[in-house]
Amino acid sequence: MFSKPEEKKSVVDMVNSSNVISSETHITGDIKAKGNIRIEGTVEGMVNSTAKVEIGSASTIKGNINSVEAEISGKVEGEVICKELLFLKRTAVINGNITTQKLVVENGAVFNGKCQMTSNSLTVSKSDDKEGSGLDKKQFAAS
Incomplete structure (x- = not known):
């Protein structure tokens, strides 16, 4: 009669939930999260x-990071793959390759590796073509 109805979290609430790994925590092993995750410790x-x-x-x-979006202020030794936005804060240090659709880099951030920009499911990469872009070089000649 006076019992509370069971509270069930919606899928949206669970996806928007945050997981926090504190600065005193050291994890050895892989982390898989269906929601946001903030890491202050070592993984x-x-x-x-x-x-x-x-x-x-x-x-x-x-280790590698694979997410929809990432904001990095610390040190990463591995590959970073973001489906949408990667934000490197001024204290970020990445030693590894980056693959992302959008990249924001603050002054002071350090990145040692290759960057590959993607557009939705289409990968855009610069070719090592010796002839250049294939455009008529006369278009760029000074008059």
Whole structure:
């Protein structure tokens, strides 16, 4: 009679939930999250999220990151793959390749690797064509 109806979280609430790994935490192994995840500690392994991954300024990740969106302030030793937006804050250090659709880099961020920009499912990469872009070179000649 006075019992509360069971509260069920909707799928949207669960996806928008955040997981936090504190600065005193060291994880060895892979992390898979269906929601946002913020890492302030150290992770030795892959970090996978179907949402956003945030890496704090004192954090170290030794492994690949795969997410929809990422904001990195700490150190990453591995590949970073973002389906949409990758934001490198001024304290970020990445030693590895980046694949993303949109990239924002603050002054001071360090990135050692290759960057591949994607457009939806189409991959755009610069060719190593010796002839250049294939455009008529006369178009660019000074008059």
